[in-house]
Amino acid sequence: xxxxMVEDKADFNTLKETLQLTDGNLASHLRSxxxxxxxxxxxxxxxxxxxxxxxxxxxxxxxxxxxxxALEQLILNNRKDN
Numbered sequence: 001x002x003x004x005m006v007e008d009k010a011d012f013n014t015l016k017e018t019l020q021l022t023d024g025n026l027a028s029h030l031r032s033x034x035x036x037x038x039x040x041x042x043x044x045x046x047x048x049x050x051x052x053x054x055x056x057x058x059x060x061x062x063x064x065x066x067x068x069x070a071l072e073q074l075i076l077n078n079r080k081d082n
Contacts, residue, residue: 001038001064004056009042012052030054038063 003010003018010018016026033039038060042053056064 001033001056001060004039004054005061005064009053009055011054015054033060036060036063 003015012026012030015021015030016023019026021029030039030041034041038057040055040057042055044051044053
C-alpha cells in the first residue's frame with residue numbers, strides 16, 4: 001500500500017522489484033488487499049503478455065492513512081511515557 005500511496009498506479013513487476021518479493025508472496029498480499037476493497041485492479045494484454053496494474057482505492061487510501069495515524073499516535077504516546 002505504501003508504494004501505491006506514492007505512485008498513482010503500479011504494475012505487478014514494478015511492485016515485485018520495488019518490494020523485492022517473490023511472485024507468490026506478492027500475489028498473496030495483493031489478493032488480500034483486493035478482497036478488502038483496498039485496490040483497484042486492471043488486467044490487460046500488452047502485445048501477447050498479460051499486464052496487471054494496481055491502484056489504491058479511496059477506501060484503501062483512507063484505511064492506510066488511518067493506519068499511519070494510529071502508528072504515529074502510538075509513537076507519540078510512548079515518547080510521553082519515557
